[in-house]
Amino acid sequence: MQPRYHHVRHINLEFGRIEDEHLHLLKNKRSESLQDLETLNLNVCQKISDKGIQAVTSVCPNLKSFSIYWNVRVTDLGIKKLSQNCRHLVNLNLSGCQSITDVGLNSIADNYPELEVLNLTRCTKLTDDGLQQILLKCSKLQSLNLYALSRFTDEAYKKIALLPNLKFLDLCGAQNLSDQGLSCIAECKNLTDLNLTWCVRVTDVGVEAIAQGCSSLEFLRRWCSLFGIVGVTDNCLEALSRFCSNTLTTLDVNGCIGIKRRSRDELLQLFPNLKCFKVHS
Template sequence: MTFLSDDCLVSIFQKLQNGTDRNSFGLTCRRWLHIQNISRRSLTLHFSYETTAYQSYMRYLPTLLNRFCHLSSVSIAGCTELPDSALLGLKNLKTSLRSLSLYCCFKITDEDCGIQALSRGCRLLNVLVVSCCRDVVGTGLQGCSQRLEYIEAECCMFTREGLLGAVGAGGLKYLNLSNPRCSMNIDGVALVLAPRLQFLNLRLCRFISNESIATISKACPLLEEWSLAVCHEIGALGWKEIGLNCCNLKVLHVNRCRNLCDRGLEALRDGCGRLRVLYMHGCNQVSRMGIEMFRLRRYDVEIRSEECVSIGPRIYDFFA
């Protein structure tokens, strides 16, 4: 087998479907172990509430990132004590890394060695998960590549500058800013820089205003799914803007929106020509008559009562 080229061995390794066979391949000799290492495309450190588990992750992460030099997806979810410096090893993946999850990595920041280093160094990054990273406000994403299309930032307190940094490259298609702690008004002006946005999750952003809704609806003409569940401050004017401007909207979530009334529902009914699914329950100002009139005029729209936490594509499929 010594006459086989590395490319041939890589091809053989990639055809092995069984995990046991792949592990056995690397045990044959040092050369075959090297082939196994360079052929690995994903690394997942499984979320654990045990302190000893994520301490081990922190200890071995630099070695793993150095060993597997062609990873396209990395998930370090749950390493609550992981410092910015631990991300330096990702610089070796600048030509291959496409998906990165830092879910619940509480110590990660936007500083030079943290998110900022990633956005500047990993220019092929397509998916970034920073949900529950308490110190990430988005400013580290300033100057990120247009290839960054999916940002999962649930429970992150993005500032206006941070949001501008996240969307500034103009390539964003998916953005999740859902936040039960959000006491501020999401600045719709920042999303003017995200004309390709298709999926926007603002669930629990209670104080988003009619003005921000109007700006987003005009600036993001490609929106297909939008969650505004529990966005209490949106009134008739906001719903009217959605009806007028969201011509490509197919799925809308309005669960528990206190200020959605018959007039607002009428605006959605008469606009949003491509709407096919409306998630709605707990809207106490919407009368039964208003719902029946909606169904009569828009028989092509299915009204569902369940409330969805996630929308759009399954982000974690990128880490399978």
Template sequence: MDKERVSQVMLLVSSHLPQRDLCALLCVNTACRGVLLSHASLWKAINLQGKSQAGRRLLAALSLARYQDVEEINLEFGQDVQDEHLAAVKCKVWKFSCKLQRLNLNACQKITDAGVEAVVSECRSITKLEIYWNLKVTDAAVKSIVTNLKELELLNLSGCKSITDQSMRHLAEHSPSIRSLNLTRCVKLTDEGLCEILNVCLQLEELYLYALSGFTPKSLALIGNLEELKVLELTGAQELSSNCLVSISKCHKLESLCLSWCVRITDAGLKALTCPLKLLSLHGILGVTDEGLDALACYCSKTLHTLDVNGCINIKRRSREELLQRFPRLECFQVHS
């Protein structure tokens, strides 16, 4: 087999390997190393998910020439990632910041506003940023994110419990074209903040409001403004009424709707849902009956593949066989355990 074909086969195989195995191949021999390093597409991502000393490893990786075109860095649950590492990224070794598009800082709980600000002020090409489960990040970090990242498409603030309505105002002002926003368990948010988003960020395709029971129909009804919305997570929205679902039904592109434990929903709300849903969770709702589910089947029988009606004791015909009669394409019967 000629060298060119060997190179092609190696590239094909290597493109499916995890980063750890890819790095191990570099040590096989000089020829193998040369082939791998000649393909920049293999070195677009740095994955340190769950790794020990992830901060130190990040700096070591970024000092290598093969990562000059890195587009994605994943530090999710990485241990010992601190502000000093992100500051060093900015000041010392970040030679190629303009190409970074996705940064995952999920559960890096030692990072504060200072670390976030250091990265986003230098790496302004980032379009997707995740900071899940960080109690130290505040409105100051969000302001820095949205003022520096002009092309921001996705922002995950799930579990950032220090975030307030001020962050929503910053988002509405600077990132009106954002497409995915996760505010799960941002418990300081109020109707005022959510209204800021729903009146301005009209390109949203994904909105996650899990475990935010404080929102009322004043803000929830405005979700109907989002004509591009495809995924909506409202688990635990205790004030969500059937009238709100009438408004949400205006989101004609909606494919995934999670209403688990939205205790005020009744059949009237289900009858209003005319979008071709693929996923729907009604887990734990007592106000829905067979009548509402039958009405839903008129619009979703050919599209719905996931339906959770566990705990809906007033839906009497809810065995798998009976649900499949209404929705023959069902494959999954549980969203929440």
């Protein structure tokens, strides 16, 4: 690393052919250059293991954002070392890290009370126990991605209500989420972006609770929203209109066979600011 690269703040190695030995080399040869590092992106560096994580994070005490999307070799041990070495993280992306369990989530919950962004997409070994620890101890979360995690139940979903600053929530594929759980989530008054795609147990009751509780809702997900939920009808659309008509700009009801077709003018009467509306074909 050349002198001009001393005190680096951001490193992006996404899709790089990076292995543990390279991260050990950074630690052993250029540790002084990483003391001010704030962002480290190791997305799809699939040859990195816990040993590499331990090595590089041991010389990045001021790291604020860490992303290691789609790495199946990193385990709870790597997450434990990360949380011990980097105490100031506010943004953590573990999407696709399928070897991580509740043990890893407990390490995150115990060490990152200031965490603001957490992505757990497709971390399929996680259960209610681990998620509940996050929700109880990381109360400053603003963005939580639980995409394609079907093992969670209402027992955990109800505790999402403990996140007063939550703005973004992705629950795509939450097959066990019921109206009762969604009604608790409606207590997140600052929620603006919500994905309920394929939440197949949700009905009008849950969506109406969201509409009434989350009046600042802007997007029922930018791409998908109520997609695939056959239990919702025009009643939920009318509830959204009553409570979110001034903020809702994007709404996807593709696959919601209980919601009737409407003309553009009819939609604009319900949602004056609507820019994108997707209906079932």
